[in-house]
Amino acid sequence: MIWSSSPAVHGAPADVAVLTVIQPELFAALDALGFGPDAYDKDEAGTIYYRGAVRSARARRDYRVVLSCIGAAGNYDAAAATRDLVAWCKPAAVLLVGIAAGIRGKLKIGDVVLSDRVVAYEPAAAVVGPDGAPREERRPEIDRLPHAMNQDVVSYRPDPARLQAVFAKIHGELPAPLPGQEELFREHVVTALAVRAATIASGEKLLRDPSKLLCVRKEQHGKVEAGEMEAAGLVGACRRGGVPWLVIRGISDFGDTFKDDRFHNLAACAAAAVLADFLAHGLDLPAKPGGWGRSAAALGMALALAGGGFAGWNCVRSGGGESVAVPDANEPAGIPPIPPVAPAPASSTAPAAVGAAPATTPARLSPATLAPPATATAAAAGSAAPRTEASGAATRVTLKNIKAGDGAKIRGGNVDGQGSSDTDVNGVTCGDNCEINVGNVKNR
Template sequence: MTHRLSGSSQVDIAILTVIPPELFAARDALGIAESARFKDEVGTVSYRGRVRSALARRDYEVVLTCLGRAGNALSAAAVQDVIARYRPQLVLLMGIAAGMRDKVRIGEVVFSERIVAYEPAAMARTPEGHPHLEPRPEIRTVSHRVQQDLVHYRPDEARLRERFERRGGSFPLPSSGNEALYQEHVATRLMVKLATLASGEKLLRDPGKLREIRSLHGKTEVAEMEAVGLMEACERSGLPWLVIRGISDFGDELKDDRFHEFASRAASAVMADFIEHGLELEKRRGPGVMAIAAVALLVAAIGSGVNAWGALRGSEEPKPNAAIASEQSGSKGDTKPASPAHQVAPEEKPRSSGGPKRQSAVDPQLQSATAAPESKQPVESASTTKTKIGNLKAGDGAKLKIGNVKGEGSTDTQVGDVTCGDNCVFEAGNKGE
């Protein structure tokens, strides 16, 4: 079932694959159902799912997609689209790749420690005038955060094998006459290592070419065709990236299409295990926290304006509340301040049960929306009311609008032009200043 979406929400991890075996292996390893499929407005088919992190103790939101064709240019365009649409914290590229014989085994899984873009070069001439290709490789390493997660990740062999086999993976059996080759070069258990990957636009089917590339960086063991595009797009957006590859061939006679499925399943099992047990991502701030931060900034600005207005009013000292009350009652010469317990609010009327009833100076709408019932704290004059938002206080001039501002069905609070949703606590009254 395909769902067409015009918009999208952010995810924690974006995962890209290149060919269908990689896509289906990744979907199975992550436990993402076919029903999670949807197509966006430009026609890209993706899958959304959640992976429980044992480290972060929360679910990671993931989006999974497939390029369909190989190449760094296509990879860069796809990654840019994913970043703009989903704003992930990390972008993973998972799939198969060619490896160097005697350096890696078929079915072994490698994490990218660094990427060597081996194709940049200068067309030069030798002193004798002969054409000469001068290599100018670009070498990048994964970010410090990702590198630390890789270093501290401890793949458990039994856990990996159980995950691999439970999701449809199996170790290939040698064909007749290839028993010795399989024993020497094909993995019989899930193996994981850090490696340097060479990335370019050419499909390497010549083992000698990979050895030639190794001369550019002595740790190169793997060759593939999409990592440079991923790397460039992520670094332009300031996002960390990681490439995970299962070795499917050596680019020589030991090549079998069955290894595509084997390597894809191995890489996807390791990827899922790393996300659950090795990758630690920070929890993003939700929209409520961002709204509170915006309110805090506005309150600070309001407070600055109130202070500036107070400075412009001159050097006249404000009169104490008791003196104001004394002048309003017409008494002169009695400067003894009345205690709060003996101050009487204007227009008091006796209650039928006896005793005066104090009239609140706070706006009834604000008081009913925010103040606890039967409050025992004395309520001050409206001219000295201050408003507290969390641990921040705003003086006179902070206009508060209480109620459902935009009609979402829950109470929102508006301070100036900023609307704050649930969990914003407002306290009205004089806070001591």
Template structure:
């Protein structure tokens, strides 16, 4: 599903996200794709974002205006809004393909017209980190650098926080992908907007090719679906982490689960044993909540388990 905003800023973005998810409740994750101002950092090639480059918010979205202000300074009210684990897996596959010398993602979308042609030669780079989101239309390099410096931001835009927060409140993940169209300084212009938007769209197209097709709505959930959700929980990523979870579940369950260094096989055995044990899946969810809190992977698991148990005879 695709939707466009009627205007800029985080409030309309959150409203559009909420309406989209109400209309299509099967949506598991959203991508906010568009343009942003980049924060140049001369002398640091790992952070020197330039026009036409793409910034992917793998470090989350920072609502930089949502701060507690005191006489001694200010601090963010809460951490960065995290990126979707499902989409981060696809991001890592795109990065791995680039390292192996595969086709450059910029060719994933053809040139719609000459207006979208990149003004300067060379292929765009991809930067991974935090993107700031607020309602300021910046034309001040000093203000840009002040915001970026205090929160370690690579780019700034005006909708990502609204989408990420709305997605989280509706039980879905989010990823923000932005093409850099200007630097938010006095020389700001629209000249790079077509090329930057095309770069972001091309990256997104390449990203989507690395995602598994969505499960048909009519397909019943299986233990494999439960195992895939468990794979995304940080507390189950290593054998030692899984042993800690088993210890909290108790010997009746732990003694039946097969130990396996491979995450998929280990969590599949865990899901099977918990499914067969009275209230086993509920106990597993309780343990993971104790370890993880109300994290996005745990919320997604809770939703899936609710659907899985509801369809059981």
């Protein structure tokens, strides 16, 4: 596996969002994904996120991953955290990773299950029976894994050597039996990491009675093998947001007296190892369409202030081979959008007229027709002094979080040297053969 870290950038899009519930699950996932201290980020509500990149051997590209910890058990908190995360970084998939209880005889402690469906077993109606006696009518909510995610799960081949390498890297351990428990360990605790699909029951009850899961299996869904407290909330939030999901759970107990504190670390590390391996060798997400670049260019134009000023441009991306022009505040308004065109060679490009876009620059939407996004800001130029170039006023443009695909071209400010434009660049990622020009690149 190949890991790499990227600087934390609040609000930037992600390919995959990962949620954990408790601290051991969070730390195991951070270690398995190789996210260091520079991955840390915190939003206005105080929620902490970690950002980084994981190389996908299947998709042959880096996945941008955001990881967070709910910090409290239960489907209500899970649903709220998931909705926040989906709105914050608009992931293409959401994964829930951590520990769960299993049914003795169906699973072993240390097994890792990938959800093929989630059964929310708590919903019910309080009704009166034919005899006049009150009773509870079960009304479970059952969600099957979304088709595309299910295809990735059924085609995923977890390699024992790969899993063991990650498990050892994050200090996962298979605990030795305590005196008198040798037979129990042989029968109910794994000796090597194992992964398979299973149906997971999700409710608001902490399971300390093994008969509860058995009852859910008997009365609500005959394939239930594991139980936990967050998947139903996550699934409901993902369903509303139209985002594919997957639940990855390491089995830490059977909800009975066979317990060992070391089982929590075993289950958390096993689930985290499978998470890292599935991201690298199982999950196959399509790349974002290149049309995002054109939309971002139009939004960026809306932020330019006529006559000089400051424009902030957030979360701008371009697909491979697409040319995206960064707005200049001195460009004329009211020009309808047209498809971008490839720039002409420098030797054949004549200087543009004062106040007009260069002939090779795509036309843009008028600022009057677009509202700036909430994450962007615009303010006065401050101490920037007017310059004497043809444009007549200084412009300061800040480029943030620009993602440019292979072969893309980004032209910023007065790239043909007409007038004056100061450009700050941060968080810019450029693919193979990508070209980024900012400021007065011809030094006129």
